[in-house]
Amino acid sequence: MANIAHVARVARRTFLIGTAVVAGGIAIGYVAYKRDPKNPLLDELRDGQSTLNPYVLIDSTGVTLITPRADLGQGAMSVQAALLAEEMDLAWGQFRTDPGPPAAAYYNGKIAAEGLPITATSDGFFARVGREMSEVIGKLMGLQLTGGSSTVADAFDRLRVAGAVARQLLLAAAAQQSGVPLAQLETRDGAVILPDGKTLPYSTLAATAATLNPPANVTLKPSEQWRLLGKPMQRLDIVAKSTGTAVYGIDLRFPGMVYATVRANPRLGGGIASFDAREAEKSKGVIKVVPLPNGFGVLANNTWRAFQASALVKPVWGAAPYPASSGALFASVAASFTADCRDSTLRNDGDVEAALSAPGAKTLQAEYRVPYLAHAPLEPMNAVVQLKDGRLDIWTGTQIPRFVVTAAAKLSGLHEKNIHLHAQISGGSFGRRLEDDYVQQSVLLAVAHPGVPIKMTWTREEDMTHDFPRPLGIARMRGAVQARQVHAYELSIASPSVTTSQMSRLGKSIPGPDVTIVAGAWDQPFAIPNYRVTGYRAPPTVPVSSWRSVGASGNGFLHECFLDELIHAAGADPLTERLRLCTHDPSKRVLQAVGDMAGWAAPLPKGRGRGLAYTLSFGVPAAEVVEVTMTAQGIRIDKVFVACEVGKVIDPVNFEAQVMGGVVWGLGHAINCELTYADGVPQQTNFNAYEGLRLYQTPQIIVKALQTTSDVKGIGEPAVPPAAPALANAIFAATGQRIRELPLNKHINFV
Amino acid sequence: MRLSVNGRDYDVDVEPEMPLLWVLRDELGITGPKYGCGIAQCGACTVHMGEVPVRSCSLRVGDVNGAIITIEGLGTPASMHAVQAAWVEHQVAQCGYCQSGQIMAAAALLAAQPNPSDEQIDAAMSANLCRCGTYPRIRLAVKTAAAKLKAA
Numbered sequence: 048m049a050n051i052a053h054v055a056r057v058a059r060r061t062f063l064i065g066t067a068v069v070a071g072g073i074a075i076g077y078v079a080y081k082r083d084p085k086n087p088l089l090d091e092l093r094d095g096q097s098t099l100n101p102y103v104l105i106d107s108t109g110v111t112l113i114t115p116r117a118d119l120g121q122g123a124m125s126v127q128a129a130l131l132a133e134e135m136d137l138a139w140g141q142f143r144t145d146p147g148p149p150a151a152a153y154y155n156g157k158i159a160a161e162g163l164p165i166t167a168t169s170d171g172f173f174a175r176v177g178r179e180m181s182e183v184i185g186k187l188m189g190l191q192l193t194g195g196s197s198t199v200a201d202a203f204d205r206l207r208v209a210g211a212v213a214r215q216l217l218l219a220a221a222a223q224q225s226g227v228p229l230a231q232l233e234t235r236d237g238a239v240i241l242p243d244g245k246t247l248p249y250s251t252l253a254a255t256a257a258t259l260n261p262p263a264n265v266t267l268k269p270s271e272q273w274r275l276l277g278k279p280m281q282r283l284d285i286v287a288k289s290t291g292t293a294v295y296g297i298d299l300r301f302p303g304m305v306y307a308t309v310r311a312n313p314r315l316g317g318g319i320a321s322f323d324a325r326e327a328e329k330s331k332g333v334i335k336v337v338p339l340p341n342g343f344g345v346l347a348n349n350t351w352r353a354f355q356a357s358a359l360v361k362p363v364w365g366a367a368p369y370p371a372s373s374g375a376l377f378a379s380v381a382a383s384f385t386a387d388c389r390d391s392t393l394r395n396d397g398d399v400e401a402a403l404s405a406p407g408a409k410t411l412q413a414e415y416r417v418p419y420l421a422h423a424p425l426e427p428m429n430a431v432v433q434l435k436d437g438r439l440d441i442w443t444g445t446q447i448p449r450f451v452v453t454a455a456a457k458l459s460g461l462h463e464k465n466i467h468l469h470a471q472i473s474g475g476s477f478g479r480r481l482e483d484d485y486v487q488q489s490v491l492l493a494v495a496h497p498g499v500p501i502k503m504t505w506t507r508e509e510d511m512t513h514d515f516p517r518p519l520g521i522a523r524m525r526g527a528v529q530a531r532q533v534h535a536y537e538l539s540i541a542s543p544s545v546t547t548s549q550m551s552r553l554g555k556s557i558p559g560p561d562v563t564i565v566a567g568a569w570d571q572p573f574a575i576p577n578y579r580v581t582g583y584r585a586p587p588t589v590p591v592s593s594w595r596s597v598g599a600s601g602n603g604f605l606h607e608c609f610l611d612e613l614i615h616a617a618g619a620d621p622l623t624e625r626l627r628l629c630t631h632d633p634s635k636r637v638l639q640a641v642g643d644m645a646g647w648a649a650p651l652p653k654g655r656g657r658g659l660a661y662t663l664s665f666g667v668p669a670a671e672v673v674e675v676t677m678t679a680q681g682i683r684i685d686k687v688f689v690a691c692e693v694g695k696v697i698d699p700v701n702f703e704a705q706v707m708g709g710v711v712w713g714l715g716h717a718i719n720c721e722l723t724y725a726d727g728v729p730q731q732t733n734f735n736a737y738e739g740l741r742l743y744q745t746p747q748i749i750v751k752a753l754q755t756t757s758d759v760k761g762i763g764e765p766a767v768p769p770a771a772p773a774l775a776n777a778i779f780a781a782t783g784q785r786i787r788e789l790p791l792n793k794h795i796n797f798v
Numbered sequence: 799m800r801l802s803v804n805g806r807d808y809d810v811d812v813e814p815e816m817p818l819l820w821v822l823r824d825e826l827g828i829t830g831p832k833y834g835c836g837i838a839q840c841g842a843c844t845v846h847m848g849e850v851p852v853r854s855c856s857l858r859v860g861d862v863n864g865a866i867i868t869i870e871g872l873g874t875p876a877s878m879h880a881v882q883a884a885w886v887e888h889q890v891a892q893c894g895y896c897q898s899g900q901i902m903a904a905a906a907l908l909a910a911q912p913n914p915s916d917e918q919i920d921a922a923m924s925a926n927l928c929r930c931g932t933y934p935r936i937r938l939a940v941k942t943a944a945a946k947l948k949a950a
Contacts, residue, residue: 120893120930281889288894289885290878291830291869295895298829306824331813349812350833351820425834425842425895425929474832474895475929507835700889704932708892711931734839734927743920745933 087150105253122701134210149448151189196761311342314367314727367727397577418721426474444473517594528617567599572631603768656781681796694758713770715740804871814860841926
């Protein structure tokens with residue numbers, strides 16, 4: 048019954064269809080927003096190809112679905128194709144996919160909302176307007192970006208509408224070609240079916256369909272009629288990725304291609320005074336050594352020879368433009384709990400000061416720390432570039448294709464229309480490819496050595512020491528308990544601003560407070576009577592960026608561990624007290640579910656412990672219970688139970704994979720990962736010093752999606768934030784040891 | 799220098815210090831084995847030398863003393879090895895970058911030990927890193943592959 052209303056809303060919002068510009072739009076921005084972005088496929092249409100909208104390309108050999116969000120491993124390509132194929136009535140796998148060109152039409156309408164101070168639990172006027180504004184901002188900016196767990200949420204309506212519009216056009220073309228009334232036609236497996244059973248494949252209808260006017264309205268299938276969505280689907284890339292035949296950017300090979308690597312100052316932004324490349328230039332296979340703004344590139348006839356030669360170059364690096372040691376970097380954050388540095392107080396309920404100073408109040412306080420963390424995707428940063436005859440081609444994995452093109456135009460002096468970015472699948476990213484430093488370096492190599500393809504590959508050591516890491520942070524907490532309840536909680540978090548650092552590299556400045564400093568902390572649905580969360584913006588030091596779950600990645604640990612301390616101090620039960628305090632029904636259900644899954648009420652024998660943590664991030668409430676055993680050799684992580692609420696699960700196979708992967712990511716970094724700095728340089732240069740979780744340490748992970756709301760949300764990140772605090776809380780339960788700093792292995796051994 | 803890779807002989811003219819990985823990838827165009835760390839810490843470059851899994855990033859090509867099998871030689875999309883088929887069945891891969899190495903490690907384990915215990919699986923597979931966290935499905939897939947191989 049809600050279906051009709053939903054369809055109408057879709058038609059108003061998506062603007063896929065060639066609607067006329069609203070007459071005399073109130074403001075330029077409004078008109079620009081209402082205007083459909085141009086279909087970028089029209090620019091490169093070859094003979095025999097037809098396009099029905101920015102997501103559908105058809106030629107005589109079949110259908111190509113455009114999947115513009117980057118596949119970083121999370122299954123974005125498959126799920127985008129599934130949304131289109133569902134409404135187009137294509138059989139699963141009966142089509143090709145292509146990431147498409149970078150284009151404004153592929154804007155992300157959800158991501159900007161992440162930067163706004165709106166809680167996911169709020170449905171007030173400003174919250175709704177804010178979320179609508181995200182669509183406007185994304186569209187106006189042509190913000191094609193993969194991140195913020197937004198792919199499924201952003202694509203859910205848009206791609207289904209695109210598929211449905213394409214289907215309607217093909218049906219209309221079939222009616223025109225066959226003379227059979229449209230109402231008597233059906234579609235199945237990539238063809239229109241005539242009443243006599245004759246089939247007209249889409250490939251025979253596309254040319255006509257492309258000449259027709261798109262329908263003003265389409266009706267989307269109700270979920271009960273879905274053939275693909277919500278059901279287990281085999282990922283389109285799974286066979287290739289299981290047989291070594293998937294081609295990543297690092298695997299590309301072209302005739303005449305040369306190989307390269309880059310070394311830059313590991314003190315990011317420190318520059319290079321000079322370098323001596325005489326020995327390197329004599330090294331076997333070396334073609335040339337190219338100076339770059341912060342380092343140099345070595346071109347050779349083999350990647351390993353380029354690596355070897357780059358180690359022979361003797362650079363004179365500049366000093367780090369930030370405090371050079373971990374101690375000094377933490378000191379800079381510790382000194383930021385000042386009125387001048389106060390960035391936000393987005394939650395301020397009750398009267399924290401009065402509650403803490405009330406006579407007889409039972410209070411406690413603590414300080415917590417989280418370290419810098421590298422993204423370290425397994426495929427090191429790389430790009431293939433070729434500058435030839437006024438045309439620049441770039442093959443690389445990226446989450447920000449339009450920014451890459453803009454940067455490449457600036458560096459090469461070419462017009463953007465002469466720059467062709469060919470998006471590649473990525474061997475992981477976790478936010479790393481929201482930066483384009485490696486592409487910019489490669490473009491400069493192409494400018495210095497035009498005419499041939501150049502494959503630039505970083506060494507692992509270059510990758511580890513030139514990341515834009517997750518920032519370090521310090522939290523100071525105070526709280527009070529009374530009558531076996533949490534009565535006051537003050538959480539102050541100081542950290543450098545990810546948003547300012549990251550956006551500055553994209554040429555943008557974002558006014559106002561940086562919500563990421565307190566994300567996953569200020570916006571939690573707990574009715575603690577006296578509750579204040581304050582963000583302090585520490586001075587910019589090491590350039591930092593978005594790391595899987597961004598602000599919540601550390602703030603989940605900070606918020607949930609001290610809440611656990613308060614609950615224990617109150618003499619309450621961690622699950623019961625959270626349920627009592629929780630004001631958000633889906634979150635309550637998530638907490639209850641994880642408690643049931645874990646058998647929370649049943650006691651564990653001595654030496655074992657359970658920890659609970661809950662974080663609402665990216666609009667998704669996620670609760671985790673970790674079970675550990677204290678063995679003679681150290682902590683063993685036995686089991687992890689996860690319950691979360693994303694609404695409808697669109698792709699159950701990848702849903703479970705993302706939750707499990709998020710848990711492994713959260714636990715691994717919590718146990719043993721940090722970037723420390725000496726002389727301005729990260730000291731962890733490879734996986735021997737930055738291991739993450741290995742298989743023998745991996746617990747059993749039990750996952751549940753509640754599916755009790757009507758939302759559609761992304762799950763790439765929300766399972767990460769609760770993992771570390773659930774583990775730390777479990778260690779406390781098993782041992783009585785409260786660890787207030789990550790990584791945990793600085794204080795306790797793990798088996 | 800003569801190398802046998804996936805049943806085919808190649809003559810390569812490279813310095814003996816060059817790691818096998820880079821001979822495979824850049825000289826022979828065999829890109830299934832991946833570069834991840836260069837110091838035998840991640841296992842993405844795992845290939846078989848004879849029956850033994852080796853980290854090709856840290857094996858000098860001059861020290862190769864047996865026939866090399868890479869993921870491409872284990873099976874193909876049209877004719878998958880039991881381990882590859884199990885990896886597809888359990889949809890193990892996320893980014894997939896480590897999976898060539900994971901599959902080669904699992905295939906070597908099962909060739910040497912057709913009935914591995916949980917501890918043996920953990921021990922054999924823990925030299926291979928997966929940043930995406932596919933380990934739970936790797937465990938399931940190794941067991942499925944073991945069952946498939948026994949039934950074959």
